[in-house]
Amino acid sequence: MPLTVKRITLWRKEVENRPGVLAETLGPIAQAGADLRLVMGYRFPQDPARSAIELYPVAGKRQTTAAQQAGLELVQKARRTIPARSHQSLHPSGLMSRGFAAVPAAASQQSYSAFQKAGWMSGP
Numbered sequence: 801m802p803l804t805v806k807r808i809t810l811w812r813k814e815v816e817n818r819p820g821v822l823a824e825t826l827g828p829i830a831q832a833g834a835d836l837r838l839v840m841g842y843r844f845p846q847d848p849a850r851s852a853i854e855l856y857p858v859a860g861k862r863q864t865t866a867a868q869q870a871g872l873e874l875v876q877k878a879r880r881t882i883p884a885r886s887h888q889s890l891h892p893s894g895l896m897s898r899g900f901a902a903v904p905a906a907a908s909q910q911s912y913s914a915f916q917k918a919g920w921m922s923g924p
Contacts, residue, residue: 813825817843827870829872
């Protein structure tokens with residue numbers, strides 16, 4: 801099976817962990833016509849009152865403006881991969897997984913991974 805790797809642009813916002821914050825954040829982006837393929841929301845273990853929202857894709861000027869007005873920021877480049885093969889092949893290179901999400905998509909599966917060099921510490 802061939803492995804396809806594409807660079808994606810991930811958008812992120814740190815929020816207060818409360819009911820309705822995800823809908824408030826996604827509303828303007830949906831109204832701008834975004835067709836999101838990935839939305840992640842997670843709470844910070846060290847501070848349960850805070851959460852993060854990450855999403856992909858935001859395309860075009862209208863969606864970008866809506867994302868920025870909703871408080872989202874372009875934070876990193878991630879790679880879309882098939883998890884088992886990519887993670888196994890990267891292990892010897894000294895890279896470690898920083899995040900992973902899998903999304904079923906019709907007849908295929910899409911997964912999103914973020915990597916960092918072993919021993920290199922970064923923020924949440």
